[in-house]
Amino acid sequence: MRKIFVFLSLLSALLVLIGCDNREKLYVLNWEEYIDNELVRAFEKENNVKVVLDTATSNESMYNKIKNRAGKYDIVIPSDYMIERMHQEGLLIKLDYSKIPNYDISMFDSKLQELRDNYFPGNQDYSVPYFWGSLGIMYNKKKAGVKELVETHEWKVFFERDLIPSNVSVGMYDSSRDAVAAAILYLNSINEEQISLNTTNPEHYDRVEDLLKNNFFSQWGTDELKTAVVSQNLDIALVYSGDFFDQYYFLLETGAEITFDLHMPLDGNNIWFDAMVIPNTATKIDLAHKFINFFLDIDNAIQNTIHVGYCSVIDEVYQAVLEDEEITDLVQHPAYYPGNVNGEIYRHLGQDIALRMDDILTKAKIG
Numbered sequence: 001m002r003k004i005f006v007f008l009s010l011l012s013a014l015l016v017l018i019g020c021d022n023r024e025k026l027y028v029l030n031w032e033e034y035i036d037n038e039l040v041r042a043f044e045k046e047n048n049v050k051v052v053l054d055t056a057t058s059n060e061s062m063y064n065k066i067k068n069r070a071g072k073y074d075i076v077i078p079s080d081y082m083i084e085r086m087h088q089e090g091l092l093i094k095l096d097y098s099k100i101p102n103y104d105i106s107m108f109d110s111k112l113q114e115l116r117d118n119y120f121p122g123n124q125d126y127s128v129p130y131f132w133g134s135l136g137i138m139y140n141k142k143k144a145g146v147k148e149l150v151e152t153h154e155w156k157v158f159f160e161r162d163l164i165p166s167n168v169s170v171g172m173y174d175s176s177r178d179a180v181a182a183a184i185l186y187l188n189s190i191n192e193e194q195i196s197l198n199t200t201n202p203e204h205y206d207r208v209e210d211l212l213k214n215n216f217f218s219q220w221g222t223d224e225l226k227t228a229v230v231s232q233n234l235d236i237a238l239v240y241s242g243d244f245f246d247q248y249y250f251l252l253e254t255g256a257e258i259t260f261d262l263h264m265p266l267d268g269n270n271i272w273f274d275a276m277v278i279p280n281t282a283t284k285i286d287l288a289h290k291f292i293n294f295f296l297d298i299d300n301a302i303q304n305t306i307h308v309g310y311c312s313v314i315d316e317v318y319q320a321v322l323e324d325e326e327i328t329d330l331v332q333h334p335a336y337y338p339g340n341v342n343g344e345i346y347r348h349l350g351q352d353i354a355l356r357m358d359d360i361l362t363k364a365k366i367g
Contacts (some may be wrong), residue, residue: 021226023050026287028075029056029062031274032223034131036307043156043294049287057222058175066091066279075284075291079274081177081346083127084120084190086277089349092126093163093278099289102296105126109315111339112273119345127275128292129313131305134271134338135181138226140235143168147261150236154265155186157236161216164236171219171228176357177346179268179364181270182238183208190310200345212364220365229260241335242271242310249309249330269343273313297318311336335355 009097023044028035032055040051042219054071056062059082065071066086078086086092097103105113105124112132116124137157139150153163155168164170174177184195187207195204219225219234226243228234230251244262251258277296278288294300302320305312306327312318330336 003169012300021050023048024284024287024289025050025052026075026284027052027054027071027073028069028077028291029065029073030075030077032057034077034191034274034308038306038307039295039300039304042300044292046294047268047287050289063091066081066281067132069281072281072283073279074288076277076279076283077239077274078277079128079272079346080119081348083123083275083277085348086279087122087126089279093280093282093285094125094255095128095278095292096289098348099286100128100296102293102298107296107316107320109313109339112313113271115345116272120347127277128296130274130276130295131242131310132273132313132342133245133311133339134264134269135178135185136239136241136244136262136335137246138229138237138239138260138262140229140232140259142259143235146235150263154263155182155189155268156178156236158182158217159186159211159215164216168235169218169223169233170216171225171234173218173225173238173240174213174220174222174361174365175353176361178238178270179212179361180205180208180344180357181346185265185268185270186211194268194338197344198349200349200353203357205353205360209360209363211265212360215364215367232259241338245309245311245330245333245336248333249327252327262333262335264341266340267342269341271338271341271343271345273345307357309340 026049028051030053044051044067059079062076062078063082063085066076066319108129112129125291139146141147150157156163158172181197184197188194194200224240225237226247229237230247241264248258278285282288295304301312301314301317303323305317321327
């Protein structure tokens with residue numbers, strides 16, 4: 001009886017301790033499965049804090065949470081064009097690099113740094129790059145002729161119906177920015193006139209609208225596209241390179257057969273990068289700087305890169321994972337390193353252009 005009483009007393013005490021975690025809390029808004037939780041726990045232990053992770057499904061949802069102050073987030077990891085928008089609207093806090101001693105501008109890949117240097121003025125005062133990549137065409141390599149079709153015709157597979165056999169299905173990313181970009185990249189591949197992915201010319205958007213309204217896509221989606229190709233329920237899809245690599249890395253780990261691949265057009269593409277920023281909702285600003293600094297530590301960045309499966313923005317980390325025998329097949333894939341791509345970063349083009357893109361997508365999905 002006494003043993004039972006002691007056990008219940010200890011259990012009650014444990015529950016009280018769990019329920020009353022008085023540690024300082026750091027709130028992080030990130031993408032799904034985009035950080036090594038083991039490193040998060042190490043950061044917690046090192047700083048005697050609790051990291052509260054929340055996830056978003058799009059840059060727009062991240063923006064809305066910060067704009068509407070839906071949470072007291074201390075760190076957010078959005079993409080390039082959304083960083084620009086947040087900056088323009090005064091939603092970001094300028095970083096204090098004296099509190100980020102692991103940061104050195106020379107640590108980043110030279111191609112990425114060139115893109116940062118030519119991005120919006122002041123961007124490097126507000127953001128620290130996290131991972132980067134490009135758009136790609138994911139395909140079912142088990143279906144006869146699909147590999148050759150994609151590698152030969154690239155962006156045309158999304159817009160030239162006559163190229164696509166009746167037994168081949170095509171999916172498009174359910175994002176106005178990316179669907180519009182695919183159409184622009186296609187137009188650039190067939191015309192001498194080269195249209196910027198950041199065009200503001202109304203005539204260009206009229207041409208894109210005509211293209212997308214006459215689509216033959218069998219599926220629109222985001223994460224659903226990559227899983228559909230993996231399960232061989234879809235043959236061709238527009239995806240982000242990271243969408244492909246997280247599936248590729250998972251199957252490498254499990255030893256399962258890889259029935260899919262990714263083709264990354266090198267001459268004309270989108271190059272994206274995500275970055276850590278401190279939004280104006282932050283209440284733990286010093287701790288947020290420590291978090292950024294922790295993930296810039298080279299050993300931590302290597303571990304995080306191996307776990308996440310995306311290409312690191314840090315040159316030393318990229319070189320280190322090239323030598324990691326466990327993921328050799330991953331990092332030597334021709335689509336892994338975006339520095340070989342001739343491409344543009346998305347810019348924030350203002351609310352009117354964003355609404356025009358959304359209208360194009362809505363009409364395209366109606367068909």
